[in-house]
Amino acid sequence: MTRIKFALCFATFTLILLDALIVKDPPYGQLKITGKYLTKLDGTPVQLRGISLFRTNTVRGHLFFANSTANIVKCYWNANVIRAPLGIDLPGNASANASLPGYLTSPEENYQRLKIIVESAIENGIYVIIDWHAFHMYTDQAVAFFTNISIAYGGYPHIIYETYNEPDSADTWEQLKSYHINVINAIRANDPDNVVVVGTPRADLDVEIAARDPINMTNIAYSLHYYTNEDPPLKMNKTNEAINMGLPIFVTESGVCNSHGNGTVNVNVTQACCIGILFFMTNHRIRMTTNMDNEKQVMAVKWIKTACARMVA
Numbered sequence: 001m002t003r004i005k006f007a008l009c010f011a012t013f014t015l016i017l018l019d020a021l022i023v024k025d026p027p028y029g030q031l032k033i034t035g036k037y038l039t040k041l042d043g044t045p046v047q048l049r050g051i052s053l054f055r056t057n058t059v060r061g062h063l064f065f066a067n068s069t070a071n072i073v074k075c076y077w078n079a080n081v082i083r084a085p086l087g088i089d090l091p092g093n094a095s096a097n098a099s100l101p102g103y104l105t106s107p108e109e110n111y112q113r114l115k116i117i118v119e120s121a122i123e124n125g126i127y128v129i130i131d132w133h134a135f136h137m138y139t140d141q142a143v144a145f146f147t148n149i150s151i152a153y154g155g156y157p158h159i160i161y162e163t164y165n166e167p168d169s170a171d172t173w174e175q176l177k178s179y180h181i182n183v184i185n186a187i188r189a190n191d192p193d194n195v196v197v198v199g200t201p202r203a204d205l206d207v208e209i210a211a212r213d214p215i216n217m218t219n220i221a222y223s224l225h226y227y228t229n230e231d232p233p234l235k236m237n238k239t240n241e242a243i244n245m246g247l248p249i250f251v252t253e254s255g256v257c258n259s260h261g262n263g264t265v266n267v268n269v270t271q272a273c274c275i276g277i278l279f280f281m282t283n284h285r286i287r288m289t290t291n292m293d294n295e296k297q298v299m300a301v302k303w304i305k306t307a308c309a310r311m312v313a
């Protein structure tokens with residue numbers, strides 16, 4: 001009896017807590033895209049820096065979807081944004097024992113993990129990227145999800161939407177553009193102004209292709225994924241070309257080893273690369289979040305944090 005009462009009381013308490021989100025304003029207030037920059041409402045460019053969690057459907061990654069994470073990322077890592085990747089499916093070579101069911105097969109479980117990060121980011125006053133972390137195109141499911149999530153959180157200026165993590169190499173920009181427009185329309189029905197980041201061809205590599213034929217809608221940015229061990233000169237070139245055409249680029253993932261989390265992290269190489277990347281991104285005011293998916297990345301990110309503090313301050 002007492003136990004039941006206690007449980008009921010606790011449940012009510014929890015519900016009240018969740019219903020009444022304690023909202024802390026994000027550092028730059030409502031964001032928008034002005035030309036090729038992410039800016040405050042008055043047009044002043046800003047740079048977001050933060051951490052991307054590993055997707056909700058991995059054995060290691062799902063542990064980070066906890067109440068304390070947004071606060072740790074904000075207070076100990078000096079970040080003003082956190083990326084919350086809702087795991088949809090699996091990349092072709094994900095090892096089965098490292099994976100959990102994704103949103104397509106287990107929506108509620110993955111949604112609840114995402115929700116913890118979204119709500120604790122709002123409570124901590126940092127921006128949160130709601131990332132549809134798919135490796136293939138699922139238009140109907142994405143439209144339904146973004147309709148739902150923009151109804152729930154579209155009123156908060158903390159929210160940034162990311163429509164498609166890393167597009168399948170088979171998706172052309174024409175196909176991607178039409179997919180993104182469907183998703184953006186679903187979001188805009190409930191949220192007229194928060195920034196939407198769209199995926200670019202070949203897993204966020206071909207930003208210059210998107211720049212030649214951008215989406216004619218407001219507050220849209222384009223994603224670039226940047227891993228130091230994977231074609232840095234090619235990526236720099238593509239990025240320069242896109243920026244010269246006026247494309248607003250948002251680096252939603254980056255890392256100092258391979259995108260699979262393997263490969264060497266040579267401290268010297270890391271420093272050289274990171275300084276380059278940070279200069280590059282800072283000069284161009286590119287927003288970045290860094291992928292936190294294994295111990296090496298975490299070590300490297302600690303280094304980036306000190307570098308960032310030195311360079312951006």
Ligand SMILES: *[C@@H]1O[C@H](CO)[C@@H](O)[C@H](O)[C@H]1NC(C)=O
Binds near residue numbers: 014017065066067116
């Ligand atoms: C987060 O906090 C809520 C409310 O205090 C609690 O019900 C929930 O279990 C917590 N979740 C995690 C993953 O810690």
Ligand SMILES: *[C@@H]1O[C@H](CO)[C@@H](O)[C@H](O)[C@H]1NC(C)=O
Binds near residue numbers: 091092093
């Ligand atoms: C694993 O993924 C990478 C990057 O997407 C790809 O280049 C590689 O061919 C894949 N390997 C297998 C065995 O599927």
Ligand SMILES: *[C@@H]1O[C@H](CO)[C@@H](O)[C@H](O)[C@H]1NC(C)=O
Binds near residue numbers: 097
């Ligand atoms: C997956 O299983 C293989 C074989 O048992 C093991 O070598 C590997 O470490 C496991 N990977 C993870 C991430 O647990």
Ligand SMILES: *[C@@H]1O[C@H](CO)[C@@H](O)[C@H](O)[C@H]1NC(C)=O
Binds near residue numbers: 107148
């Ligand atoms: C839709 O949002 C509600 C909360 O607003 C959530 O409980 C539910 O899981 C979401 N459904 C899907 C399919 O994402």
Ligand SMILES: *[C@@H]1O[C@H](CO)[C@@H](O)[C@H](O)[C@H]1NC(C)=O
Binds near residue numbers: 216
């Ligand atoms: C973009 O949209 C506006 C208003 O909807 C329209 O006037 C303009 O012609 C469009 N531009 C292009 C390049 O399609």
Ligand SMILES: *[C@@H]1O[C@H](CO)[C@@H](O)[C@H](O)[C@H]1NC(C)=O
Binds near residue numbers: 234237
């Ligand atoms: C990058 O651009 C430079 C200068 O245009 C060119 O020399 C170089 O070959 C390009 N590198 C790659 C990998 O595309």
Ligand SMILES: *[C@@H]1O[C@H](CO)[C@@H](O)[C@H](O)[C@H]1NC(C)=O
Binds near residue numbers: 258
């Ligand atoms: C990293 O892992 C990917 C996928 O398993 C593999 O294709 C690649 O060769 C690995 N690279 C290194 C440097 O180990």
Ligand SMILES: *[C@@H]1O[C@H](CO)[C@@H](O)[C@H](O)[C@H]1NC(C)=O
Binds near residue numbers: 268
């Ligand atoms: C790294 O740099 C330090 C100082 O410049 C140098 O002494 C060391 O030999 C370098 N290590 C490697 C593996 O290149």
